[in-house]
Amino acid sequence: MEAISRFFDGDVWWSFKRSPVTVIAAILAVICILGAVLAPVLAPHNPYDLAEISLLDSNLPPAWEATGNSKFLLGTDQQGRDILSTIMYGSRVSLLVAVCAVGMSIIMGVSLGLVAGYVGGRVDSLIMRIADIQLTFPAILVALLISGIGRQFVPRDMQDAIAIYVIIFSIGLTGWVKYARTVRGSTLVEKSKEYVQAARVIGVSQARIMFSHVLPNVLGPVLVVATLNIAEAIIAEATLSFLGVGMPPTQPSLGTLISEGQNYLFSGEWWITIFPGIALIVMVISVNLVGDWLRDALNPKLR
Amino acid sequence: MLAFVLRRLFQAALVMLVVAFVAFSLFNYVGDPINMMLGQDATPEQKVELREALGLDKPDYVQFAAFVGNAVKGDFGLSLRQARPVSTLIKERLPATLELAFCAAIIALVGGVVMGVYTALNRNGIFSQFLLTISLVGVSLPTFLIGILLILIFAVTLQVLPSYGRGDPTQIGWWSTGFLTTSGLRALVLPSITLSLGTMTLIMRLVRSEMMEVLRTDYIKFARARGLTNQAVNYGHALKNTLVPVMTITGLQLGSIIAFAIVTETVFQWPGMGFLFIQSVQFADIPVMAAYLVLISAVFVTINLIVDLLYYVVDPRLRIEQTSTGH
Numbered sequence: 001m002e003a004i005s006r007f008f009d010g011d012v013w014w015s016f017k018r019s020p021v022t023v024i025a026a027i028l029a030v031i032c033i034l035g036a037v038l039a040p041v042l043a044p045h046n047p048y049d050l051a052e053i054s055l056l057d058s059n060l061p062p063a064w065e066a067t068g069n070s071k072f073l074l075g076t077d078q079q080g081r082d083i084l085s086t087i088m089y090g091s092r093v094s095l096l097v098a099v100c101a102v103g104m105s106i107i108m109g110v111s112l113g114l115v116a117g118y119v120g121g122r123v124d125s126l127i128m129r130i131a132d133i134q135l136t137f138p139a140i141l142v143a144l145l146i147s148g149i150g151r152q153f154v155p156r157d158m159q160d161a162i163a164i165y166v167i168i169f170s171i172g173l174t175g176w177v178k179y180a181r182t183v184r185g186s187t188l189v190e191k192s193k194e195y196v197q198a199a200r201v202i203g204v205s206q207a208r209i210m211f212s213h214v215l216p217n218v219l220g221p222v223l224v225v226a227t228l229n230i231a232e233a234i235i236a237e238a239t240l241s242f243l244g245v246g247m248p249p250t251q252p253s254l255g256t257l258i259s260e261g262q263n264y265l266f267s268g269e270w271w272i273t274i275f276p277g278i279a280l281i282v283m284v285i286s287v288n289l290v291g292d293w294l295r296d297a298l299n300p301k302l303r
Numbered sequence: 304m305l306a307f308v309l310r311r312l313f314q315a316a317l318v319m320l321v322v323a324f325v326a327f328s329l330f331n332y333v334g335d336p337i338n339m340m341l342g343q344d345a346t347p348e349q350k351v352e353l354r355e356a357l358g359l360d361k362p363d364y365v366q367f368a369a370f371v372g373n374a375v376k377g378d379f380g381l382s383l384r385q386a387r388p389v390s391t392l393i394k395e396r397l398p399a400t401l402e403l404a405f406c407a408a409i410i411a412l413v414g415g416v417v418m419g420v421y422t423a424l425n426r427n428g429i430f431s432q433f434l435l436t437i438s439l440v441g442v443s444l445p446t447f448l449i450g451i452l453l454i455l456i457f458a459v460t461l462q463v464l465p466s467y468g469r470g471d472p473t474q475i476g477w478w479s480t481g482f483l484t485t486s487g488l489r490a491l492v493l494p495s496i497t498l499s500l501g502t503m504t505l506i507m508r509l510v511r512s513e514m515m516e517v518l519r520t521d522y523i524k525f526a527r528a529r530g531l532t533n534q535a536v537n538y539g540h541a542l543k544n545t546l547v548p549v550m551t552i553t554g555l556q557l558g559s560i561i562a563f564a565i566v567t568e569t570v571f572q573w574p575g576m577g578f579l580f581i582q583s584v585q586f587a588d589i590p591v592m593a594a595y596l597v598l599i600s601a602v603f604v605t606i607n608l609i610v611d612l613l614y615y616v617v618d619p620r621l622r623i624e625q626t627s628t629g630h
Binding site for chain 1: 314318325329444445446447451454455466558562563565566580581584587589592596599600603604607
């Protein structure tokens, strides 16, 4: 209770209230996240329940157009699925992939950065050299190559089933460098502080100093990097799915929906691809704005 | 200097070796190339014959050495889907990608510099604020969505520009160019704009911040005090000094333009190398995938090698660090 009131009295909350753009972005982000997480409860239809969809409802335009049906607010796709519902279910997949991928990047990057910064020497130069090499390739290209080529090592009929793991792995693996660099930098600073020396003097083991003394003190900047990284991961996932090396049509994410809808653009059914696109844009921009604000709010130099 | 160059070369070779190994394992351990090439109803004798002809009965390291040797010569075997040499396929597709990347880079550079200079000089103008807001949105938009939106506006609604392919390219030797026909040029518009936008916003923001920094320096104040015209100060002095970091960043961005060309090519069904790769993934066309993997890595390794060496030439601090730490 006291922690909550301290948070609302604190300057982070104060700077949040003072920035109307951030407040709106945060509200949009929360709506996107809630809509995605609670899709099975909130969605007006279940687009993947064959009993509920009917081909008679296919390709209906949004409800406000003359031939629209008020049952389907944003219209339906070629199989008669409600677009609003597919967007909510799709965002769920997109968010799940993004969060898992970022989680993987954090775990990899933070531990490697911590080890590199604390141990130093050859281990440090090896880890950082690998990071440098990876940075010379654009992240999306690495993810695309891993996802496109990685799936070839699995039999064809299993590829759809493991698609989500392949894509989480490929995006997660490309994101670790930023965390490693951030954490390494702060670890180098923390390492020379007195509490670390004190811990060493009383004989605390290296691993214990690293993970229970240094780690909590270097996690601050990780939060900021992670927020911005979530937006990047959402885009990366959408791009891979759009290219056909991400989520399969049987378990579509926003990118898959956009990719499938693109074929109907020329026959006039723009809503099939544009609405998932707008959902993706809103999600990415709102997360990005919150991340930008967080970076400024937590950085005392900018105040 | 020599040690630095050698170490960078060694590192580049190591990366290429790792990439070649991945490509090789793709070749050898994914599916059974013999079955793929002969079909299911080949006799066992035919299979053994082909296996020997392809050298697949030799030990792995011999095969790997042969693979690397062939790759250096540009020989990646036959495409499984089209039964034509992969090198021919790539040669056909290469001009399309390079022309697209070239146009996108020019648009990004010109547009980015012009908008960057404009927003830096008219810092509080309404149009500058508008450009900055748009660029913020542009950074957040994924490339493929920009492409789809442009198709919706210009190809579907207004019907003024084609939405796919590259028109009727002219063949000059093995190079096919879209620059010489109207249909080729028209087809180039939407894809190159799509591909350029990300880099353009980046260059614009960079030019803007560099320019604002330069405009605050003493030598600009002195130039103004000397009574030079605004034009001479802004373009002759400020812009010139802004362009050095811009050139470096643009060079590095060339890589990401090539990477994002895959996305743009897929949206516009542009018959370039990226589209070839995406198709080969869908049809599990291993030789094409392996060739693309090796080729794109070689491109990036080369770009970075050149940039590293240029840095070394341009920035004397790097040389001092070398000698003092021996690192």
